Amino acid sequence: MQFYPLALEGITLVEGPVRADPRGAFMETWRADYFENAGLPNSWVQDNLSVSVHPYTIRGLHWQTPPFAQAKLVRVLVGEIVDVVVDLRPSSQTFGRSISVPLSATKNQSLLVPAGFAHGFCTLVPNTMVAYKTGARYAPECERGLRWDCPDVAIDWPLNGNEPILSEKDASAQVLKDLSEADLF
Structure with a gap:
């Protein structure tokens, strides 16, 4: 696996090899030892699956505050999205900045989003399926949202x-x- 740091500190594009043969393809999508050796979060407690029927569906921008702040490892299983993260760490030099990352089911790529960022995505095609791991369980009392058109x-x-x-x-x-100070990191 290859790890590519992106413009916001902590946001990492993860890419693995695809082993193709006449039957189709095989790919590893996550391995704890690779993430640990790269110094990246590697403890996941929940898997989620999002299915969006229509293109131009926006989900997000979401995050959870401590003690249930979530890192996420996002992957597209079917379709295409543009994944968006916003830095919500007031002490960061990039506070309030966002980046957009295209993700597709045709590539063996995931996006690692550490705690401290709002996360969302826009589907580009019908019937898009997005799977993501989280580093903390869903806790509705800690859930927050940022307007998509902020x-x-x-x-x-x-x-x-x-x-x-x-x-x-x-x-x-x-x-x-x-947003209040309690909503941020």
Whole structure:
């Protein structure tokens, strides 16, 4: 496995080899020893699966506060997404900045998102399936959300002129400037 640090400290693109033959392909998607040797989070407590029927579905931007802050390891099983992370660490030089990372089921890639970041994605094709591991269990009392169209962050979502499909919770999430210190890291 190869680990590629991205523009926000801690965000890492993980890429593994694909072993193809006439039957199809085999790939390792995660191995604790590889992550440990790279100094990356390698303790996962929950697996989640998200299925989005329509393209331009935006899920997020979500995170959990301590004591249930979550690292995530995100992978696309079917379809394509643009994955987005926002730095929510006030002491970071990149606080409030975001990056977007295209992920596809056709590549053996995952995105490692440590605790301290809001996370979300936009589906690009119908019937997209996204799986992700989390480093802490789901704790609704610690769950927080940042509006997908927060003017303080100005994410360039790949909507191509389409209206996004959002949950009520995501549509009414807070903007960055209105988050309290307790909501951040």
